[in-house]
Amino acid sequence: MTNNSVSSTARVLGAGLRALLVLTLVCGVLYPLAVTGVAQALFNDKANGSEIKDSGGRVVGSSLIGQRYDLPLKDGEESPAPDLKWFQPRPSNGLGSNSVNTQYSLILSGATNRSGDNKELVQWVTDAKAAVVKDNSTPTYKVKPADVPADAVTSSGSGLDPDISPAYAELQVHRVAEKNNLDVKEVEDLVADHTTGRLLGFMGEPRVNVLELNTALRNLTQG
Amino acid sequence: MSPQVAGLLQLTALIAALALAYRPLGDYMARVYSSEKNYRPEKWIYKAIGANPTAEMRWPAYLRGVLAFSAVSVLFLYLMQRVQGSLPGSLGFSSIDPDQAFNTAASFVANTNWQSYYGEQAMGHVVQTGGLAVQNFLSAAVGMAVAVALVRGFARSRTGELGNFWADLVRGTVRILIPISVIGAIILVACGAIQNFSGIHQVGQFMGGTQEWNGGGVASQEVIKELGTNGGGYFNANSAHPFENPNPLSNLFEIFLILLIPFALTRTFGRMVGSLKQGYAILGAMAVIWIGFTALMMWTEFAHRGPAFEIAGGAMEGKETRFGIAGSSIFAVATTLTSTGAVNSFHSSYTGFGGGITMLGMQLGEIAPGGVGSGLYGMLIMAIIAVFIAGLMVGRTPEYLGKKIGTRQIKLAACYILVTPALVLGFTAVAMALPTPADSMTNSGAHGFSEILYAYTSGANNNGSAFAGLNADTQWFNTTIGIAMLLGRFLPMVFVLALAGSLAEQKPVPETAGTLRTDKPLYAGLLVGTILIITGLTYFPALALGPLAEGLAS
Numbered sequence: 001m002t003n004n005s006v007s008s009t010a011r012v013l014g015a016g017l018r019a020l021l022v023l024t025l026v027c028g029v030l031y032p033l034a035v036t037g038v039a040q041a042l043f044n045d046k047a048n049g050s051e052i053k054d055s056g057g058r059v060v061g062s063s064l065i066g067q068r069y070d071l072p073l074k075d076g077e078e079s080p081a082p083d084l085k086w087f088q089p090r091p092s093n094g095l096g097s098n099s100v101n102t103q104y105s106l107i108l109s110g111a112t113n114r115s116g117d118n119k120e121l122v123q124w125v126t127d128a129k130a131a132v133v134k135d136n137s138t139p140t141y142k143v144k145p146a147d148v149p150a151d152a153v154t155s156s157g158s159g160l161d162p163d164i165s166p167a168y169a170e171l172q173v174h175r176v177a178e179k180n181n182l183d184v185k186e187v188e189d190l191v192a193d194h195t196t197g198r199l200l201g202f203m204g205e206p207r208v209n210v211l212e213l214n215t216a217l218r219n220l221t222q223g
Numbered sequence: 224m225s226p227q228v229a230g231l232l233q234l235t236a237l238i239a240a241l242a243l244a245y246r247p248l249g250d251y252m253a254r255v256y257s258s259e260k261n262y263r264p265e266k267w268i269y270k271a272i273g274a275n276p277t278a279e280m281r282w283p284a285y286l287r288g289v290l291a292f293s294a295v296s297v298l299f300l301y302l303m304q305r306v307q308g309s310l311p312g313s314l315g316f317s318s319i320d321p322d323q324a325f326n327t328a329a330s331f332v333a334n335t336n337w338q339s340y341y342g343e344q345a346m347g348h349v350v351q352t353g354g355l356a357v358q359n360f361l362s363a364a365v366g367m368a369v370a371v372a373l374v375r376g377f378a379r380s381r382t383g384e385l386g387n388f389w390a391d392l393v394r395g396t397v398r399i400l401i402p403i404s405v406i407g408a409i410i411l412v413a414c415g416a417i418q419n420f421s422g423i424h425q426v427g428q429f430m431g432g433t434q435e436w437n438g439g440g441v442a443s444q445e446v447i448k449e450l451g452t453n454g455g456g457y458f459n460a461n462s463a464h465p466f467e468n469p470n471p472l473s474n475l476f477e478i479f480l481i482l483l484i485p486f487a488l489t490r491t492f493g494r495m496v497g498s499l500k501q502g503y504a505i506l507g508a509m510a511v512i513w514i515g516f517t518a519l520m521m522w523t524e525f526a527h528r529g530p531a532f533e534i535a536g537g538a539m540e541g542k543e544t545r546f547g548i549a550g551s552s553i554f555a556v557a558t559t560l561t562s563t564g565a566v567n568s569f570h571s572s573y574t575g576f577g578g579g580i581t582m583l584g585m586q587l588g589e590i591a592p593g594g595v596g597s598g599l600y601g602m603l604i605m606a607i608i609a610v611f612i613a614g615l616m617v618g619r620t621p622e623y624l625g626k627k628i629g630t631r632q633i634k635l636a637a638c639y640i641l642v643t644p645a646l647v648l649g650f651t652a653v654a655m656a657l658p659t660p661a662d663s664m665t666n667s668g669a670h671g672f673s674e675i676l677y678a679y680t681s682g683a684n685n686n687g688s689a690f691a692g693l694n695a696d697t698q699w700f701n702t703t704i705g706i707a708m709l710l711g712r713f714l715p716m717v718f719v720l721a722l723a724g725s726l727a728e729q730k731p732v733p734e735t736a737g738t739l740r741t742d743k744p745l746y747a748g749l750l751v752g753t754i755l756i757i758t759g760l761t762y763f764p765a766l767a768l769g770p771l772a773e774g775l776a777s
Contacts, residue, residue, distance in 0.1 A: 116529020150537025204471020
């Protein structure tokens with residue numbers, strides 16, 4: 001009896017192993033390779049990360065992945081100061097760098113995971129709001145704290161949010177125009193050109209892709 | 224258009240898409256699991272397994288198949304991670320430590336996809352695509368197989384036979400999951416999700432210099448991650464990462480994939496038990512809870528109560544601009560009312576009540592509409608409890624679908640609903656009582672308690688999402704959450720299959736004037752009430768200490 005149940009257990013485990021191996025071949029080899037083949041043939045650009053180039057043909061990043069636009073880190077600074085010549089993205093306090101396989105320097109996507117009553121988060125948001133008001137006020141244009149939209153002072157889920165709200169982009173127009181010696185109207189038009197509305201009028205939120213906007217801005221200032 | 228109106232329109236579009244797919248997919252799945260025909264590639268697979276797909280199994284044999292297949296899967300996935308450092312195609316990533324490898328293997332085989340690792344820095348192509356994503360298919364197919372076995376228990380009489388596990392596993396995989404995944408993956412790539420097997424490479428940056436990125440089979444994994452209600456992200460940020468979920472269309476499509484099979488299975492159920500109306504009653508109960516939770520979530524997130532959100536002027540912490548409050552709230556409810564656990568926004572930074580809604584969603588047992596397969600069998604267990612309660616009220620022996628709910632049936636159903644609360648509350652209590660687990664908290668006070676309650680709720684209910692402030696990569700959490708995931712997945716399956724066997728043996732009871740009509744809205748209402756009362760009584764004290772305390776304070 002015992003021998004019988006041992007051998008029947010071994011039999012069903014053997015069947016389980018064979019099932020796993022053959023289904024791994026189907027779901028883990030054939031399926032992903034087929035999808036990759038079709039994806040690379042039909043949507044080559046997107047399947048490889050939607051990279052965008054500047055007017056000189058140099059890759060400047062992916063249109064889907066947010067970047068920082070900071071000045072080089074100075075001595076004594078904990079984090080680099082934003083380069084106010086460029087449109088600034090959302091904060092990314094949850095972004096990390098790799099802690100294992102340190103032969104690489106990878107970016108770890110992520111959020112702060114701080115709750116609404118977390119003291120650190122309250123401090124971050126308060127500081128960010130003050131900085132946005134200060135950085136974006138010019139002699140002729142005063143930003144009021146109530147004008148600052150929520151996305152300007154909060155970190156996104158991925159830390160790699162490529163977009164900002166149209167409100168945050170508009171708030172930066174006067175500063176960017178001043179720093180680049182451009183007309184406010186010119187920069188306003190640039191923002192309008194790079195604002196994406198809701199898909200079909202209702203899907204998602206209106207937004208401005210910061211890398212695309214800054215790339216266009218660079219073309220304008222250098223061209 | 225205000226964001227609130229746009230959000231309601233997105234929800235409406237989602238409901239319309241699900242309604243369109245409901246009939247064809249539900250009927251198709253019923254045909255798949257009732258079909259006598261085996262296609263040629265399937266015959267090759269059966270030959271390789273050494274199984275006869277037409278051999279009927281009684282419940283102990285069916286269960287042995289489920290457990291043996293799953294045990295082998297855990298071991299295989301564990302070993303794969305342990306030798307990753309020597310596997311080619313692993314981007315040069317090192318092997319995973321034993322406690323984390325156990326946790327991850329248990330997690331993916333149990334359809335949970337709790338992740339204590341960071342995908343982009345830890346798992347190479349072979350483990351992600353050849354190991355983790357494979358279990359995204361297979362654990363889902365196992366869940367569907369068990370659900371179908373229970374449905375057969377209701378549909379059949381005077382036999383103990385529940386079908387053939389290997390046939391159900393293979394058919395669910397190759398006839399349902401793979402075809403939808405192929406189409407879905409291409410749609411996601413068209414939206415911008417990446418699909419390549421590049422090594423780690425440099426990408427030029429706007430301000431000069433480069434950044435290091437890894438490629439991956441992201442779209443092919445993303446689609447089955449949602450469709451199979453798995454939830455394990457390729458990247459740490461999961462579906463908030465733009466390469467996994469690039470735009471508002473992909474976002475809505477991913478929510479659609481999460482809900483597609485769990486809802487449609489109610490049609491499959493109705494079809495197989497010979498009364499579509501019985502399926503509609505179950506569907507109605509699921510839909511009421513899902514829509515109610517979504518409305519509550521949108522309300523609390525748009526209201527953004529909480530000190531930091533009030534200063535910011537909106538609850539955008541942990542949410543992406545392209546999805547906004549509405550697209551994030553709809554996703555958060557869908558992922559926690561199913562066993563998915565994928566996130567497009569971070570639940571730890573939701574308002575106090577919002578975090579509570581995600582937790583309560585999982586604590587309902589993930590049945591509205593629940594995980595693929597597990598949602599249906601979990602809901603059918605609650606349906607039995609509901610007829611039992613109704614039977615007590617009128618003093619009649621309860622029946623459901625022409626089967627008597629006797630002592631054995633109600634005992635098995637009761638055992639089923641006790642498993643997860645015992646695991647969640649037991650492990651949470653122990654973790655809170657011990658000195659060191661609390662060191663893993665990021666937030667203090669009520670929210671810190673919520674982090675731990677959320678972790679065990681998510682693990683034992685096989686969800687896999689997190690209040691990710693908790694540092695779960697410790698030996699304590701890797702081990703205990705791993706155990707909670709395995710017990711939370713497979714113990715209930717034992718009770719479900721035993722119940723299925725006992726139902727299939729019965730002869731049907733003729734319907735009389737005194738029979739409770741379980742195909743009517745009144746019964747669907749009773750079912751919703753039963754679910755809310757049972758869950759409320761079980762978890763209220765724990766919720767009061769965590770999210771309710773936080774929500775009321777702000």
